[in-house]
Amino acid sequence: MATEHKPSITFHPEPRNLPGGEREYMMDVSTSDLEVNMGPQHPATHGVMKILIRTDGELVTAAQPHLGFLHRCAEKIGENVEWLQYLPYTDRYDYLASMNNNLGYSMAVEKLLDVEIPQRAVMLRMICVELNRIASALVAFGTYGLDLGAITPFLYAFREREWLLMIFEKICGARLTYSYLRIGGVFNDAPPGWLEEVSHFCDVFEEKWQEYYDLLMVNHIFVKRTADIGVITKEQALDFGLTGPMLRGSGVDFDLRRDVPYLRYKEAYDAGAWKVPVGSGEKGTVGDCWDRIFVRVQEMMESLSLVRWCLENIEEGPIIGDIAKTLKVPPGEAYVGIENPRGELGHYAVSDGGKVAVRCRVRGPSFCNLAILEDIMPGTLLGDAVAIIGSTDVVIGETDR
Amino acid sequence: MTVLLATLLKVLVIFGCLISAAGISTLAERKISAWIQLRRGPNRVGPFGLLQPLADGIKFMFKEEFVPPGKSRFLFILAPALAAVPAMMSVAVIPFTGRIAEIDGTPILGSVADLDMGAIFIMAVSGLGVYGIILGGWASNSKYPLLGGLRAAAQMISYELSMILIILAIVAMSGTLNLREIADAQNDHTLLGFLPAWNVFLQPLAFVLFVICTFAETNRHPFDFAECESELVGGFHTEYSSMKFALFFIGEYCAMIVMACLTTTLFLGGASVPFWAEAPWFIGLGSFVFKAAAFMFLFIWVRWSLPRFRYDQLMALGWKVFLPLAITNIFITGLVLAL
Amino acid sequence: MPTPYTALFILLGIVVGFVVLVTVASNLLGRKRQNAEKDSPYECGMDSESPARVRISIHFYLVAVLFILFDVEALFLILWAGSAEAFNAAGHGALVFAEVSAFVAVLALALAYVWRKGGLEWDR
Numbered sequence: 076m077a078t079e080h081k082p083s084i085t086f087h088p089e090p091r092n093l094p095g096g097e098r099e100y101m102m103d104v105s106t107s108d109l110e111v112n113m114g115p116q117h118p119a120t121h122g123v124m125k126i127l128i129r130t131d132g133e134l135v136t137a138a139q140p141h142l143g144f145l146h147r148c149a150e151k152i153g154e155n156v157e158w159l160q161y162l163p164y165t166d167r168y169d170y171l172a173s174m175n176n177n178l179g180y181s182m183a184v185e186k187l188l189d190v191e192i193p194q195r196a197v198m199l200r201m202i203c204v205e206l207n208r209i210a211s212a213l214v215a216f217g218t219y220g221l222d223l224g225a226i227t228p229f230l231y232a233f234r235e236r237e238w239l240l241m242i243f244e245k246i247c248g249a250r251l252t253y254s255y256l257r258i259g260g261v262f263n264d265a266p267p268g269w270l271e272e273v274s275h276f277c278d279v280f281e282e283k284w285q286e287y288y289d290l291l292m293v294n295h296i297f298v299k300r301t302a303d304i305g306v307i308t309k310e311q312a313l314d315f316g317l318t319g320p321m322l323r324g325s326g327v328d329f330d331l332r333r334d335v336p337y338l339r340y341k342e343a344y345d346a347g348a349w350k351v352p353v354g355s356g357e358k359g360t361v362g363d364c365w366d367r368i369f370v371r372v373q374e375m376m377e378s379l380s381l382v383r384w385c386l387e388n389i390e391e392g393p394i395i396g397d398i399a400k401t402l403k404v405p406p407g408e409a410y411v412g413i414e415n416p417r418g419e420l421g422h423y424a425v426s427d428g429g430k431v432a433v434r435c436r437v438r439g440p441s442f443c444n445l446a447i448l449e450d451i452m453p454g455t456l457l458g459d460a461v462a463i464i465g466s467t468d469v470v471i472g473e474t475d476r
Numbered sequence: 477m478t479v480l481l482a483t484l485l486k487v488l489v490i491f492g493c494l495i496s497a498a499g500i501s502t503l504a505e506r507k508i509s510a511w512i513q514l515r516r517g518p519n520r521v522g523p524f525g526l527l528q529p530l531a532d533g534i535k536f537m538f539k540e541e542f543v544p545p546g547k548s549r550f551l552f553i554l555a556p557a558l559a560a561v562p563a564m565m566s567v568a569v570i571p572f573t574g575r576i577a578e579i580d581g582t583p584i585l586g587s588v589a590d591l592d593m594g595a596i597f598i599m600a601v602s603g604l605g606v607y608g609i610i611l612g613g614w615a616s617n618s619k620y621p622l623l624g625g626l627r628a629a630a631q632m633i634s635y636e637l638s639m640i641l642i643i644l645a646i647v648a649m650s651g652t653l654n655l656r657e658i659a660d661a662q663n664d665h666t667l668l669g670f671l672p673a674w675n676v677f678l679q680p681l682a683f684v685l686f687v688i689c690t691f692a693e694t695n696r697h698p699f700d701f702a703e704c705e706s707e708l709v710g711g712f713h714t715e716y717s718s719m720k721f722a723l724f725f726i727g728e729y730c731a732m733i734v735m736a737c738l739t740t741t742l743f744l745g746g747a748s749v750p751f752w753a754e755a756p757w758f759i760g761l762g763s764f765v766f767k768a769a770a771f772m773f774l775f776i777w778v779r780w781s782l783p784r785f786r787y788d789q790l791m792a793l794g795w796k797v798f799l800p801l802a803i804t805n806i807f808i809t810g811l812v813l814a815l
Numbered sequence: 816m817p818t819p820y821t822a823l824f825i826l827l828g829i830v831v832g833f834v835v836l837v838t839v840a841s842n843l844l845g846r847k848r849q850n851a852e853k854d855s856p857y858e859c860g861m862d863s864e865s866p867a868r869v870r871i872s873i874h875f876y877l878v879a880v881l882f883i884l885f886d887v888e889a890l891f892l893i894l895w896a897g898s899a900e901a902f903n904a905a906g907h908g909a910l911v912f913a914e915v916s917a918f919v920a921v922l923a924l925a926l927a928y929v930w931r932k933g934g935l936e937w938d939r
Contacts, residue, residue, distance in 0.1 A: 105870070106869075106870050106871055106872035107869045107870060107871070108871075109619055109622075109623075109865070109867075109869060109871050110864055110865045111619050111620070111623075111858070112858045112859045112860075112861040112863075112864070113859060114859050114860075114861075115859060115860050115861070116859045116860035117709060117859045118705060118706050118709065119706050119707060125859070125861065130623075131871075131872050131874075132626070132871055132872045132873055132874045133623060133626070133627075133787075133874070134874065220783065221706060222706050223706070223783040223784060224697060224698065224700075224704070224706060224782075224783045224784025225781075225782060225783035225784075226509075226513070226780060227509075227512055227513050227780050227781060230513040230514060230515070231513075231514075234514060291783070294782065294783060296698055296782055296783045296784070296785055297783045299785070299786075299789060300783060300784075300785070300786060300789075456786060456787075456788060457623065457707055457708070458701075458704075458707050458786040458787065459786065460707075461706055461707045480821070483821065483822050483825065484825060486822070487822055487825045487826050487829065488829065490826075491826060491829050491830065491833075495833075536841065537837070537840060537841050537844050537845070538841075538844050538845055538846075539841070539845050540845045540846050540847065540848070541841060541842055541845045541847065542853065544854065544856065545854050553838065556834075556838070557831075557834045557835070557838065560830075560834055561827075561830050561831060561834055564826075564830045564833075565826065565827060565830055567826075568822070568823050568826050588822050588823065588826050589819035589820065589822045589823040589826070590819050591819050591820075591823070596893065616856070616867075617856055617867055617868065618856030618857055618858065618863075618867050619856070619858060619863075619867045620857065620858075622867050622871075626871075626873065629873075629875075629879070630875050630878075633875070633878055633879050633882035634878075636882070636886070637882060637885050637886055637889060640886070640889045641889055641892070644889070644892050644893060644896040645896070647893070647896040647897060648895070648896040648897075648899045648900075650900075651897070651898070651899060651900030651901065652897065653893075653896075653897050709857070709859070714857050715856065715857060718841045718842075718845050719837045719838055719840070719841030720838065720841070722837070723834060723837065723838070788875075791875065791878060791935070792935070795878070795926075795930075795935050796930065796935065799885075799926060800923070800926065803919055803922060803923050803926070806892070806919060807916060807919050810895075810899065810912050810915055810916060810919075811912065811916075813899050813900070813903060813908065813912070814903065814908040814909050814911075814912035
């Protein structure tokens with residue numbers, strides 16, 4: 076993407092003779108594209124991502140995401156530390172949804188181990204993962220408002236997120252990098268009163284959700300900025316292998332929790348505890364930015380009712396299976412994909428029977444979702460470009476790993 | 477001589493008040509945004525953070541200055557001045573209050589200059605401010621400021637036409653271009669026996685359009701495209717630092733104050749107090765400040781509540797909604813006047 | 816005998832003086848430590864790969880030209896607006912209004928024409 080530096084105005088050396096003795100001097104005025112680095116230090120890239128943008132005036136003609144500023148060799152580390160020791164590293168790729176990362180990795184190893192997970196641990200896992208999904212969606216919603224210039228909804232969203240982080244702190248001692256879900260179960264039982272607090276949170280959050288919806292989602296300016304912008308068709312979404320809200324925003328009804336069930340999601344779904352929200356083009360076209368962000372906002376409510384279902388069905392019991400301190404995993408390979416707030420988070424683990432993984436591959440959802448930017452950004456204005464980047468809801472820690 | 481001294485004193489006081497009001501507005505902006513966002517806002521410098529603007533000013537003074545190397549150094553330094561001077565100058569014709577005193581038979585009026593073409597003056601001078609922004613964006617020799625400057629130009633051509641037509645409708649009703657007389661014309665009778673004959677009641681459509689236009693005029697949210705921190709990082713002022721950066725902001729806040737005052741003058745009867753025609757000048761001044769402060773609050777309230785438009789949307793709004801409405805408005809005004 | 820313009824120029828003097836004063840003062844008071852990195856234009860932390868001083872396309876150019884056309888037309892209305900009441904008082908209100916409404920109608924018609932022709936659609 077190099078700019079040609081040709082002179083902007085070229086005179087044709089010879090004037091053209093017109094009938095009547097007049098002469099015409101031809102002049103070609105050409106304009107060139109501007110090549111702008113958007114990022115790594117840019118407020119709209121949600122971290123240290125760089126998008127090289129070519130603009131014609133303000134019209135984006137090409138966009139190319141550049142990654143790698145936050146690369147920390149997560150997969151290679153996985154092949155060098157013991158199975159249990161790797162768990163804290165999983166926290167750090169999608170740092171907004173660490174519970175989900177823990178779950179994905181644990182489930183991949185558990186599949187190799189073939190170990191029984193106690194029922195209470197399953198329910199605690201579901202509660203934490205869904206609460207984490209709400210926290211993650213709150214960040215996505217709040218920062219999306221920021222991208223479009225609405226600063227206040229961000230702080231309202233963080234008010235509830237703060238409570239969620241406090242809830243997590245009470246159960247595992249950490250606010251961001253939990254390492255709470257362990258191979259074989261969970262690390263700690265819920266402290267006294269914790270389940271009641273979660274239930275209280277659910278009641279309060281339901282009202283707050285309505286507040287977000289009224290404040291931003293149906294705001295006229297917000298709708299104008301997001302509806303019909305960055306439309307991803309159903310075919311495009313499938314071709315690019317999009318997952319999660321990006322896929323559902325384009326109208327594809329697919330959720331790993333229901334379609335490749337794990338934990339007790341299927342049971343909850345059959346009990347009518349939650350639905351899969353799908354973009355319907357309510358304010359514009361199916362698959363526009365509004366649909367994507369709306370799917371996330373809707374998912375908060377679905378997660379909430381899932382948490383309520385779990386609170387009703389949780390029983391007393393042990394919280395971790397029979398797992399050795401120094402874990403030796405039987406030889407074999409396992410892939411487990413789970414529904415992360417951003418899409419399918421896949422963990423592929425290969426063991427040769429030793430204490431350390433032979434291969435520890437991660438399929439990151441936002442990494443895969445990012446690829447579509449190059450296709451949908453050209454032809455938009457710079458302001459739309461920001462709206463589109465925001466609607467992909469990337470977490471750079473996970474794209475770069 | 478006494479008159480000249482009194483005039484000098486008055487000008488100094490008005491200028492000092494304008495600068496202080498700009499400082500207070502920055503504090504108000506931060507405090508009100510903090511209250512809206514469940515925060516505390518500045519509360520360390522002085523009681524309730526009241527000295528914060530002063531501290532900011534001193535800090536700006538001592539900040540390192542940046543001037544991009546190259547040919548455009550002079551223009552780069554000139555740009556903030558060019559943005560600030562028109563904004564501060566346009567306060568000249570605002571009639572803050574009625575007659576203050578009379579010296580040697582010359583009335584000392586509540587405005588810097590009681591120009592007969594006040595309305596034209598304020599439109600002309602406040603329209604100049606955009607040159608500073610365009611120039612600053614270009615002289616920065618950087619891409620984001622360049623785009624910001626371009627956006628400022630795009631913005632200017634979107635709203636200014638409607639704004640002029642709206643003001644003309646008011647001018648036609650009052651029969652004068654003098655802002656003091658426009659304000660006075662709203663106070664000589666009442667509507668339905670109890671409503672003051674403010675233009676806000678006579679011209680509600682014009683009022684709404686004008687208030688929206690003032691947001692665009694002052695580069696304020698939701699039309700702050702030239703600045704637009706989430707798209708253009710800082711827009712036209714990305715490369716500016718120290719007092720040059722501050723001048724842009726003094727200019728912006730002065731423009732906001734002037735626009736709030738202009739709205740008060742054109743639509744809310746200026747310094748008048750309802751049902752008290754003979755109010756002394758300082759009561760009138762208080763009334764004026766109160767009304768203008770309400771508009772300042774609106775500026776701040778809107779900024780912290782709404783998302784931002786895209787700049788072509790403002791253009792569509794200006795040309796496809798405001799302009800037809802403004803033309804209709806001026807037509808209806810003329811019709812009513814002629815009948 | 817001071818006219819209103821005296822006060823205006825006094826204000827201009829004060830404003831320009833203030834602006835020059837703060838600019839010069841901050842220049843003198845602020846520290847100066849230049850280096851090559853500091854002098855480079857901001858581009859999100861990356862080195863600029865192409866200059867910013869290229870001839871770029873201004874898509875709204877046509878709208879800008881239209882603005883000037885309409886703006887000049889609006890200027891003509893100022894004359895009428897300033898003296899509409901005087902005309903009414905002199906009994907010529909209806910006639911002058913007829914003329915002005917013809918003028919405004921032309922303005923509206925021009926806008927409708929531009930709109931129809933797509934002169935206001937510039938961004939795509």
